[in-house]
Amino acid sequence: MLGLTKRYGNIVAIDRLDARVDGKIIGLLGPNGAGKSTLLKALLGLIPYEGGARVLGLEARTHGADIRDRVGYMPEQEAFLAGMSAVELCTYAGELSGLPRTEAMQRAHAALYYAGLEEKRYQPIDGYSTGMKQRVKLAQALVHDPEILFLDEPTNGLDPRSRDEMLELIAELPARRGCAIVLSTHLLPDVERVCDHAVIMHQGRVRFVGSIDELRGARGRDTEILVEVKADAARLGEVLTEAGATCQVVSAVTLSVSLPETATNELVFRRAREAGLQIRGLGVRRETVEAAFLRVIGDAPKKDAQP
Missing domain, CATH: 3.30.70.1560 (Alpha-L RNA-binding motif)
Incomplete structure (x- = not known):
């Protein structure tokens, strides 16, 4: 990202982001309203922006469709079609990524099996619990075998047991599926548990980029x-x-x-x-990730008031 900026009228949602990020599981961390979801949508080429943003060597502004063919996206909000089963949704997601229907259906079954929904895959999603719906969203992001996964608040609304199970699935993905992960969340324990690198956003700006160990030692001692x-x-x-x-x-x-x-x-x-x-x-x-996070955003200067 080089000078990445996104404005909604007079509101600056993302303010001149400059960062290069590597890692297996990267925590995109920040309070609600920090600009995390907006950043993911910009990197997927789903919204226009100013400046530069490259994913897998491709400029998101001009190659959004190519990026989405290689990146899986688990959105924060539900986007299910009424009456559709999990296997139908995941098959449809695979077809949207360019897979032939037969292959898309085969991969849909495999993704739902990985997500732990093999016994419920033919049932309408409308009747699923919150935890099951989150698993469906993860499965549809996996169906086209992506190189990178963008997960937006994947544990949001989950009870403690479902949250633990979701984090366990996420932690295993790099080894089992060979993909990198960007985990967007405001839940600090999630980052501490599964991430090896972190990007901290606050008020539309990046305040820290580096490994979790570097985050804890950002003042010279960890x-x-x-x-x-x-x-x-x-x-x-x-x-x-x-x-x-x-x-x-x-x-x-x-x-x-x-x-x-x-x-x-x-x-x-x-x-x-x-x-x-x-x-x-x-x-x-x-130092815990929570303490380091509060220190980083506490040290950040307040953003200038918008006109």
């Missing part, structure tokens, strides 16, 4: 050290603070420590020894 002492964690906090560390007493015997940029764990042992304190254990606590 961990806090948890130090357990025999006694007097507060005293250890005092001597480490004098050495430039940031410390928080968790309990009488536990201390959370963020070391200076150039320091190593050796500083903790040395200062404890000098203070006559005994260290019983030392571990690390990684």
Whole structure:
């Protein structure tokens, strides 16, 4: 993406996006209204935009149909035809992608089997539960064997069990189907569970692009050290603070420590020894994706008011 912009009148939904994204499962993360769904539609060539956007080496503005033949799209909103069964819908989706009807039907059965709907595939979708409808949307996105999947809020509205099952299906896709995934969601635990890379959007702009590990370490450290002492964690906090560390007493015997940029764990042992304190254990606590996300969008400058 190079300067990708999408306007609706005076409202700027996507504001000059510049990013190149690689990964097996990429989390497109942001609050509701951040521009995630609009971005996916632009990348599929479904809506006009300004600037540049390339998917699989193709410009979305001029090669949208070619991109859609190679990319599966699971929309956030339901778009089912009344009375249609799951196998009919998936077969139709395959035909729209250019598959002959016989092949489209064969692939529809295979996709529905993968999604766990083989026993319900002939029943009208109207009577499906929310979880089953989400599985149908996933199956129709898979039917033409895409190279990339765009999944827009795939766990939206699901109960905990259905959500776990959907995330398990998504996590297995790169290995079992050989495709990359862009998972658009506002649910941070979903990204933390299945994604290896993340793109964070806020107010129509990209605030972060990189691996999950890089997201957690975007301020130079991806961990806090948890130090357990025999006694007097507060005293250890005092001597480490004098050495430039940031410390928080968790309990009488536990201390959370963020070391200076150039320091190593050796500083903790040395200062404890000098203070006559005994260290019983030392571990690390990684920043969660949720904490990193809030930090990234919290650091982002507020968007200029629109005219």
